Amino acid sequence: MTVKVGVIGAGICGRSVALMLRHIAAVSHTRMRISLFDGQGVGPHALMNCPSAVAAGMLAPYSEASVSHKWLIEAGSRALALWPSWVEQLDRPSLLSQSGTAVVAHPQDKRELHDFSDRLMQVEEGDMSCLAPLPQSLTSQFAGRFNDALFLHEEAHVNVPDLLTIMADRISDAANIDSHCMAVQSIDQELAVVTLGNGERITFDYLIDCRGLGAKSDHPDLRGVRGEVLTVHAPEVNYEHMIRLMHPRYCLYLVPRPDNVYVLGATMLESEDKGPVTVRSALELLSALYSIDKGFSEACVLSMRAECRPAFPDNQPRIATFGRTITINGLYRHGILLSPLAAQVASRTLLHAIDERAVWHKESRIPL
Amino acid sequence: MTWQLADKTISSRMLLGSSLYPSPDIMREAIVKSESDVVTVSLRRHNPALQGGASFWSYLNDLSVHVLPNTAGCMSAKEAIVTAQMARELFNTRWIKLEVIGNDYTLQPDPIALVEAAKELCSQGFEVFPYCTEDLVIAEHLVHAGCRIVMPWAAPIGSGRGPVNLEGLMLLRERLKEVTLIVDAGLGAPSHAAKVMELGFDGVLLNTAVAQAHDPIKMASAFAKAVDAGREAYIAGVMRPRDHASASTPEVGKPFWHQE
Numbered sequence: 001m002t003v004k005v006g007v008i009g010a011g012i013c014g015r016s017v018a019l020m021l022r023h024i025a026a027v028s029h030t031r032m033r034i035s036l037f038d039g040q041g042v043g044p045h046a047l048m049n050c051p052s053a054v055a056a057g058m059l060a061p062y063s064e065a066s067v068s069h070k071w072l073i074e075a076g077s078r079a080l081a082l083w084p085s086w087v088e089q090l091d092r093p094s095l096l097s098q099s100g101t102a103v104v105a106h107p108q109d110k111r112e113l114h115d116f117s118d119r120l121m122q123v124e125e126g127d128m129s130c131l132a133p134l135p136q137s138l139t140s141q142f143a144g145r146f147n148d149a150l151f152l153h154e155e156a157h158v159n160v161p162d163l164l165t166i167m168a169d170r171i172s173d174a175a176n177i178d179s180h181c182m183a184v185q186s187i188d189q190e191l192a193v194v195t196l197g198n199g200e201r202i203t204f205d206y207l208i209d210c211r212g213l214g215a216k217s218d219h220p221d222l223r224g225v226r227g228e229v230l231t232v233h234a235p236e237v238n239y240e241h242m243i244r245l246m247h248p249r250y251c252l253y254l255v256p257r258p259d260n261v262y263v264l265g266a267t268m269l270e271s272e273d274k275g276p277v278t279v280r281s282a283l284e285l286l287s288a289l290y291s292i293d294k295g296f297s298e299a300c301v302l303s304m305r306a307e308c309r310p311a312f313p314d315n316q317p318r319i320a321t322f323g324r325t326i327t328i329n330g331l332y333r334h335g336i337l338l339s340p341l342a343a344q345v346a347s348r349t350l351l352h353a354i355d356e357r358a359v360w361h362k363e364s365r366i367p368l
Numbered sequence: 369m370t371w372q373l374a375d376k377t378i379s380s381r382m383l384l385g386s387s388l389y390p391s392p393d394i395m396r397e398a399i400v401k402s403e404s405d406v407v408t409v410s411l412r413r414h415n416p417a418l419q420g421g422a423s424f425w426s427y428l429n430d431l432s433v434h435v436l437p438n439t440a441g442c443m444s445a446k447e448a449i450v451t452a453q454m455a456r457e458l459f460n461t462r463w464i465k466l467e468v469i470g471n472d473y474t475l476q477p478d479p480i481a482l483v484e485a486a487k488e489l490c491s492q493g494f495e496v497f498p499y500c501t502e503d504l505v506i507a508e509h510l511v512h513a514g515c516r517i518v519m520p521w522a523a524p525i526g527s528g529r530g531p532v533n534l535e536g537l538m539l540l541r542e543r544l545k546e547v548t549l550i551v552d553a554g555l556g557a558p559s560h561a562a563k564v565m566e567l568g569f570d571g572v573l574l575n576t577a578v579a580q581a582h583d584p585i586k587m588a589s590a591f592a593k594a595v596d597a598g599r600e601a602y603i604a605g606v607m608r609p610r611d612h613a614s615a616s617t618p619e620v621g622k623p624f625w626h627q628e
Binding site: 067069115118119122222223224248249270271272280313314315316 | 390391392393394396421422423424427441526580582
């Protein structure tokens, strides 16, 4: 028997789920037909409207100690460990750069760096093995500016637009995944029925709901948190490592992409406004960028984009089962980092349910 | 014990900010633990015209607290006035915590624009809670503008340095006896809050010290106790410091008139 699974939403989460599910089903010899639905589809034009495409692609659970809690370091480090095999599985190891993050602060903001170090020490319970000496290349680049930088050697980054494109290719190549460029109006979690924008209803054996903020009507406590990201081309600047600048009010990160392109972000505003980047945010981000390296003064701004990340009140992701549906939501600012782990957890849960012919009669949460 | 803050009778003398917490859940728990009756909310950067922050603000709805919207991020009197007007519509309150920032890096208030905005907002019927320095003359101007409440800083916002000019704060308390004085900004430790409450300030307003603590919920509780302790000490009458040691019981065999 072929199990029919509907995956709703084709951002980073939906794409990861479709591909991970296909892989895990193949390994366990489960015959499966996966239908992936998204109003934008998965093709190149979808990247313009895909919130995931705005992400800088930091796989940086330790850096996030400044704004997050112990759970993220714990789940994030497990997710980080999955990434090398994940990009192998996608047949594109070059998507991943395991070059670490330098955490810096200007001399007048040194206290921020100490606070960060204290917080890291607290959440890591004194184990500071995530820190390593600053690489020689950075020591010389930072000379006279950032003398007290910290270096988180295990962290990595991924080229998000390329990742989403490769995933779209793998989805197109997969014989048992159908990608539908169709908006979903609603889903029935108990019966695994999808109602499309045109009113058509399709019944599946199981659904995995990865709609993010698109599922807000099903999650009254879900909110959007605005993040603004700039991309610049700076031929005069050469950084291969991520840089995180600590500041009393802003927290800027810089993520290198190939050919001297850098992504810098991100504001974190409690707003569901998806309007264009504001002048104030652009000023903050660009001033911080300029303060990292004056070589950025002649950089060209390639894009300025704003998006809203889905978050629950505890800012933690939620994977839940109910009826014939698994929902993944609230990945907040950690969507790229956590995507393979969330996809793996959801896929294993589904395969187990298929084996047991299970239906979840009441909602339960699955830990990441 | 209850006290009067503008037109509201409330219990806690600690007002709490709603920014910078690790999550809205932690913010809510910290507010509950602090027993604060008044919570400040910023709206400037949340696209208030489109109610961009509505989801976040809704997290405060079930807490039964009085919302004190603020004009954080405003750099001119005009900007602050427009933000206050939006806040009045959005939160259905005439309370406004007035911040007009003069220096974007230090977040030091612009006293001249502040007085100008306070005058205009008071004339429009707002209850203005102006954030200012500890300068007595500026505070007097704010009172003349119609403010019943004045909120001097202890130190720059987010610095956590505690009161850097105690004499200035004491002078304010002494001269503005009829004005509600709330120390806003710069408090880092519960002892700082206790210190200013011992001076007779009516309350304190905190954000960073609680929100950025490793455990914001515990810190909210610690501050609440310190604020209560400081207030009680003020009512009980804190002894004046003396130049010399003074034994609380006379030494045997040495009548006090022999102890020169």
